[in-house]
Amino acid sequence: MISVIPRYLFNFVFFVLLQVLILNKIEFSGYLNPYLYVLFILTLPFDTPGWLLLLLAAALGLSVDMFLNTMGMHMAASILLAFIRPFVLARIAPRDNYETGTLPLPSYYGFPWFLKYAAILIFIHHFFYFIIESFSMINFMGILLKTIASGVFTMVVMVVTLLFTYQKKRRI
Amino acid sequence: MRNFLRFIIQHHFTFLFILLELIAFILVVSYNQDQRTIYLSSSSKLAGGLFQSMNNVEQYFSLKEVNRELSNENAFLRSQMPSSFKNSKDYFLMTGDSASPHQYKYRSCKVISNTVGKHFNYITLNKGTLDGIKPDMGVLSGRGVVGIVIKCSDNFSTVLSILNPRLKISAKLKESDFFGSVSWDTESTLYAILDEIPEHANVNLGDQVITSGFSATFPEDILIGTVEEVAHPEGDSFYKIRVKLSVDFSRLSYVEVVENIYQEQQKQIEEDTKQ
Known part of the structure; x- marks a missing residue:
């Protein structure tokens, strides 16, 4: 268990920097904002304890917030994501449950499973984030449109990112 | 306490999430x-709404006080009305400025006891001679004539209400x-009888019956009621008119006692003439 800490520490820094330095420069007409950093929470091991999940999500969201000057918004959305993750995982578990020693990655359970898993959580995260961003329900259709556009875009970027690591994981 | 802690630990995931x-x-x-x-704006809206509804409830508790104040003010304002000042008939123009001598003074009182169901009905007020109330003063409510003060103690007075056959009030159509x-x-x-209207008078249903101002007790033009039914008894030269009283005696709470400052003078000269 200890041995995985450096890897996730690297992941943490990598995703925050990726988000802050590159992805946040991409903004088409205000509707496309990919928030790929959530991938860090999505790929944490199955047996991560709940409290650690929440704390890591809070730390991740807060780090992104500090750079993007959106204090607390990403934090709130990430915590929600971390809270819902166990329920979603339990809901879409394969018939013989998750094998020990595996990670929630397409390398282990295939792309269709992972896309379903990621899509649910990413849309919830984005939806919640955009609600907090506008902080009112007046422009609900706008929020929904932003969620769908950005969510799809995040999924696309995520798939591209995963393709880099896909081969590597399989070799392990 | 231990159960509570266990509950917290059991659901630490949810609690941590909420925190x-x-x-x-x-x-x-x-x-x-x-x-x-x-x-800030929505929370102030919420707080404002809360305080508003709190205030709406609280207002009911102070209604008594507010009523008293309003009734005091009514009495004061009535004293300021042109009809409260004695008019000099030397000129035709009605002038009612505060330089004219004051004729009527109003005092607001609360009804503390009232009967309507008896044969002789009396009302008790919460003010007496110490507040300047004397027998023979008129008693009005916002809707019309109530009665006449007959007895006063230091702090209370009793009023002969219209619902008492011993009271006769001079009235006119x-x-x-x-x-x-x-x-x-x-x-x-609900009804009283207006007598002594001669048979050649033209009386219509719904006509207003008001005080005549002859008695030196009430000012002129105070409403008593409206004509409800006109009867003409055989062999009588007067109408017998049923009047629907404008005051609902069964829910009387605040009244005004009117003092005619020239009452003594008027009575005196009327007495002198009779002798």
Whole structure:
């Protein structure tokens, strides 16, 4: 268990920097904002304890917030994501449950499973984030449109990112 | 306590989630200008609405006080009305400025006891001679004539209400100026009888019956009631008119006692003439 800490520490820094330095420069007409950093929470091991999940999500969201000057918004959305993750995982578990020693990655359970898993959580995260961003329900259709556009875009970027690591994981 | 702790530990995931979300929201509203504005405005709207509805409830508790104040003010304002000043008939123009001598003074009183169901009905007021109330003063409510003060102690007075056959009030018809007297026939608390209207008078249903101002007790033109039914008994040269009283005696709470400053003078000269 200890041995995985450096890897996730690297992941943490990598995703925050990726988000802050590159992805946040991409903004088409205000509707496309990919928030790929959530991938860090999505790929944490199955047996991560709940409290650690929440704390890591809070730390991740807060780090992104500090750079993007959106204090607390990403934090709130990430915590929600971390809270819902166990329920979603339990809901879409394969018939013989998750094998020990595996990670929630397409390398282990295939792309269709992972896309379903990621899509649910990413849309919830984005939806919640955009609600907090506008902080009112007046422009609900706008929020929904932003969620769908950005969510799809995040999924696309995520798939591209995963393709880099896909081969590597399989070799392990 | 142990159960409570166990409950917390059992659901630590949820509690931690709620705690962290709260922290996040506090951060959101304290560091982001837009969200802060929305949060502050909506929370002040909420608080304002809450205080508004609290106030709506609280108002009911102070209604008594407010009623008393309003009724005091009514009495004061009535004293300021042109009809409260003695008019000099030397000129035709009605002038009612405060330089004219004051004729009527109003004092607001609360009804502390009232009967309507008896044959002789009396009302008790919460003010007496110490407040300047004397027998023979008129008693009005906002709707019309109530009765006449008959006895006063230091702090209380009793009023002969219209619903008492011993009281006769000089009245007239507003339309035609024929005068008569109103008294109670003990039948219904809603009606009284207007007598002594001559048979050649033209009386219509719904005509207003008002005080004549002859008695030196009431000012002129105070409403008593409206004509409900006109009867003409055989062999009598007067109408017997049923008057629907404008005051609902069964729910009387605040009244005004009117003092005619020239009452003594008027009575004196009337007495002198009779001798």
